[in-house]
Amino acid sequence: MSQTVHQPVLQIEGLSVAVEGKEIIRGLDLTVRGGEVHAVMGPNGTGKSTLAQALMGHPRYEVTGGRVTLDGEDVLEMSVDERARKGLFLAMQYPSEVSGVSTSDFLRSAINARRGEGNEIPLMEFVRKLDRALKALEMPHDMAGRYLNEGFSGGEKKRNEILQMMLLEPKIAILDEVDSGLDIDALKIVAQGVNEMLSERLGVLVITHYQRLLNYIRPHYVHVMMQGRIVKSGGPELAEELEAKGYDWIKEELGIVDEAVGQEA
Numbered sequence: 001m002s003q004t005v006h007q008p009v010l011q012i013e014g015l016s017v018a019v020e021g022k023e024i025i026r027g028l029d030l031t032v033r034g035g036e037v038h039a040v041m042g043p044n045g046t047g048k049s050t051l052a053q054a055l056m057g058h059p060r061y062e063v064t065g066g067r068v069t070l071d072g073e074d075v076l077e078m079s080v081d082e083r084a085r086k087g088l089f090l091a092m093q094y095p096s097e098v099s100g101v102s103t104s105d106f107l108r109s110a111i112n113a114r115r116g117e118g119n120e121i122p123l124m125e126f127v128r129k130l131d132r133a134l135k136a137l138e139m140p141h142d143m144a145g146r147y148l149n150e151g152f153s154g155g156e157k158k159r160n161e162i163l164q165m166m167l168l169e170p171k172i173a174i175l176d177e178v179d180s181g182l183d184i185d186a187l188k189i190v191a192q193g194v195n196e197m198l199s200e201r202l203g204v205l206v207i208t209h210y211q212r213l214l215n216y217i218r219p220h221y222v223h224v225m226m227q228g229r230i231v232k233s234g235g236p237e238l239a240e241e242l243e244a245k246g247y248d249w250i251k252e253e254l255g256i257v258d259e260a261v262g263q264e265a
């Protein structure tokens, strides 16, 4: 391994998160390093998106305990902007539409925010990068001129999230159900986009319900989330086992009656 490459580390220890006074994440531990792909799976309502939102600093998600660091720096102390600037990225399960801001303007300001004042990306370099990413994702060129996600189809929004990731070059990327709503071809294209970026410089946390995505983005680790924590971890074979057998066997093994947060007796 090269000595000069910076390998980022996201470290989550004992994280607890409440939404509107209700505790959703309860003491979650996870470490993601550059070069690693971690898949987080788990039944609906077990806190996967809550984890993603809390890591990015969404104001509705109140961290009630634990520590999160990126390269040793306290993430929980950072504003949302700062987290993005430091290299955290979230592709959202439900991307929002932003009227009045073109996709390319949005991308350019996001890149510049990440690069910092005085180090703005030269226009030509931006155009080149954008073109390359649009081509890689097989997105029509005029899409970047349209308002951010406005009127985009479900699959187009998902591609747009990966477009952002490709241009922002994050250290840690959290992909929350990027596969939902994608047709089979788009799934492969999006996975290819992610795979092209994979290196020691990027750690990826993919949240998904389906093994199918993991055929294209091969995870090193698979984690199962229930009741707001990781209850089981394994290698890629765990995802295959889940695909074949569902979740009941894990619940039985661990004595979990109801997997969703807040349903337990």
Ligand SMILES: Nc1ncnc2c1ncn2[C@@H]1O[C@H](COP(=O)(O)OP(=O)(O)OP(=O)(O)O)[C@@H](O)[C@H]1O
Binding pocket: 019, 020, 024, 042, 043, 044, 045, 046, 047, 048, 049, 050, 051, 060, 093, 260, 261, 262
């Ligand atoms: N903003 C919110 N307001 C109220 N409840 C919330 C909010 N966000 C999350 N919750 C609740 O927290 C629980 C976990 O939700 P979350 O979206 O994290 O689940 P998930 O594991 O991502 O599920 P899915 O697989 O369906 O996407 C759910 O019961 C949900 O209703």
Ligand SMILES: [Mg+2]
Binding pocket: 048, 049, 050, 093, 176
């Ligand atoms: Mg979710």
